[in-house]
Amino acid sequence: MRGLAGRKLLARRELPVFLALLLAAGGLLLWTRLAPSGSAAVVEVDGREVLRQELGRLAGPEEHAITGAGGLRVTVELSPRGARVADAGCPDKTCVRTGHLTRAGQSAVCLPGRVVLRLEGPGAADAETY
Amino acid sequence: MTRKAKARLLWAGLFLLALGLCLFWFARQNAETSLQTFAMGSYVRQTAWGPGGKAAMEAASQAAADLENRISWRREGDIAKMNSQAGGEPVTVDESTYTGELLEELLELCERSGGALDITIGPVSRLWDFDGEPRVPGEDELKEALALVGHTKLSMESEEYMYGEDRADGSHMDCLGTRYRVSLTEADMALDLGAVGKGAACDAALAQYQEAGVKGAVIAVGGSIGLYGQKPDGKAFRVSVRDPEGQGSMGVLELPGGFVSTSGSYEKYFEQNREKYHHILDPRTGYPAESGLVSVTVWCPPEMDWKWPGALSDGLATACFVLGLEDGQKLLEGYGAEGIFVDGDGAIAVTPGLEGRFSLTAPGYHREADAP
Numbered sequence: 001m002r003g004l005a006g007r008k009l010l011a012r013r014e015l016p017v018f019l020a021l022l023l024a025a026g027g028l029l030l031w032t033r034l035a036p037s038g039s040a041a042v043v044e045v046d047g048r049e050v051l052r053q054e055l056g057r058l059a060g061p062e063e064h065a066i067t068g069a070g071g072l073r074v075t076v077e078l079s080p081r082g083a084r085v086a087d088a089g090c091p092d093k094t095c096v097r098t099g100h101l102t103r104a105g106q107s108a109v110c111l112p113g114r115v116v117l118r119l120e121g122p123g124a125a126d127a128e129t130y
Numbered sequence: 131m132t133r134k135a136k137a138r139l140l141w142a143g144l145f146l147l148a149l150g151l152c153l154f155w156f157a158r159q160n161a162e163t164s165l166q167t168f169a170m171g172s173y174v175r176q177t178a179w180g181p182g183g184k185a186a187m188e189a190a191s192q193a194a195a196d197l198e199n200r201i202s203w204r205r206e207g208d209i210a211k212m213n214s215q216a217g218g219e220p221v222t223v224d225e226s227t228y229t230g231e232l233l234e235e236l237l238e239l240c241e242r243s244g245g246a247l248d249i250t251i252g253p254v255s256r257l258w259d260f261d262g263e264p265r266v267p268g269e270d271e272l273k274e275a276l277a278l279v280g281h282t283k284l285s286m287e288s289e290e291y292m293y294g295e296d297r298a299d300g301s302h303m304d305c306l307g308t309r310y311r312v313s314l315t316e317a318d319m320a321l322d323l324g325a326v327g328k329g330a331a332c333d334a335a336l337a338q339y340q341e342a343g344v345k346g347a348v349i350a351v352g353g354s355i356g357l358y359g360q361k362p363d364g365k366a367f368r369v370s371v372r373d374p375e376g377q378g379s380m381g382v383l384e385l386p387g388g389f390v391s392t393s394g395s396y397e398k399y400f401e402q403n404r405e406k407y408h409h410i411l412d413p414r415t416g417y418p419a420e421s422g423l424v425s426v427t428v429w430c431p432p433e434m435d436w437k438w439p440g441a442l443s444d445g446l447a448t449a450c451f452v453l454g455l456e457d458g459q460k461l462l463e464g465y466g467a468e469g470i471f472v473d474g475d476g477a478i479a480v481t482p483g484l485e486g487r488f489s490l491t492a493p494g495y496h497r498e499a500d501a502p
Contacts, residue, residue, distance in 0.1 A: 022149070025149060025150075099377035102378055105370055105379075106370075106378060111168075116166065125368040125370035125379075126367045127357075127369050129392040130353035
């Protein structure tokens with residue numbers, strides 16, 4: 001490899017070091033983009049994230065009480081298998097009826113309380129139609 | 131350190147800096163951002179890729195909120211005004227609010243569907259009150275309300291007119307616009323665009339993505355989806371279709387873009403006297419539709435030549451649910467749209483344009499002889 005003035009930029013013995021650096025940078029990029037990560041449950045109130053839990057780190061089911069818009073109480077249950085809205089103080093209970101979320105991309109929405117429980121993780125679809 | 135070694139070190143440093151900048155640029159070009167809001171009585175989730183994504187999503191969010199103000203009968207916009215003047219003076223709207231052109235396309239859908247979708251269903255949907263305190267209306271009040279339903283009783287005239295526009299560079303431009311005069315011809319008639327509002331919000335959002343020049347974006351307004359541009363990996367957009375009978379997903383659609391909406395009897399319902407009543411009303415009977423279907427998903431491809439393809443996907447899903455499999459398929463064919471029909475026995479019919487794009491993943495369903 002020669003520079004503008006015809007001088008050697010890298011000595012032959014230095015070349016492997018730079019190749020290794022280049023490979024490491026490429027590898028790092030690939031790793032950050034492709035490395036699988038576990039599913040996480042995310043709870044939002046009025047569009048703001050209030051809880052995030054990696055499901056694989058849970059030893060067993062645990063419940064979290066969430067206060068939604070207008071003071072509406074919503075109980076979410078998270079477990080290594082998934083997440084669900086266990087109870088909600090609204091009359092329609094649509095979010096409770098949505099049932100157990102087990103795949104990334106799924107969500108349960110409590111509209112009156114503006115509370116959203118959703119699963120994030122690898123393999124999630126870009127959107128869900130219903 | 132010799133001079134030669136210093137030079138080498140400098141060049142190596144420059145090389146690594148250039149490499150770092152390249153990586154930064156690459157990451158920025160493909161950066162994913164998301165935004166969560168509420169509009170049209172639904173949870174709205176947006177994801178965008180590339181520079182300008184966040185600003186485009188915020189603009190889309192505002193556009194959806196503005197649209198809601200104009201077309202929701204609960205607000206104080208064009209539609210609310212038309213309802214309040216039912217049986218009286220027409221309401222004039224120009225192209226600046228887009229309400230006229232949206233109504234024009236929806237009226238055509240009402241016509242083509244034989245009234246299976248009717249945007250004048252307001253008096254009946256208010257009686258059922260699915261978004262408030264739902265109940266089964268009495269026969270007499272339902273009959274009275276049903277007499278007020280009929281898209282042919284919506285009068286709509288349009289005329290073209292010239293108007294001037296001052297541009298940012300100080301120049302003046304003469305433009306051709308369309309003005310609509312809309313009236314509900316009988317007192318107490320009421321428009322209700324609830325069947326198309328979420329899809330229309332997707333239209334409004336995609337217009338913002340295009341204006342902002344984002345690389346790719348997805349918006350989900352409730353269960354209505356708008357898919358714009360391209361994902362960084364160049365792969366198709368993946369849209370999960372919710373399982374109408376169980377929990378989770380029934381299957382996955384892989385699409386190049388366009389709009390997707392679903393109408394299902396499972397999403398919103400109530401029980402009274404041990405009977406289940408879902409929210410998709412048949413405008414011809416005033417009762418929840420009974421076509422044997424439990425879910426219809428409609429895809430309007432990006433090449434469809436309509437101004438409001440998102441609203442159409444939403445309206446078509448409702449109309450197809452009311453019409454049933456056979457007539458629903460014909461309606462979709464006329465529009466160049468595609469669909470997935472699921473009946474109460476778990477039989478799934480897929481129109482030809484979705485062949486190879488839909489993968490069934492849930493147990494308990496079987497593919498029918500595919501749609502002709």
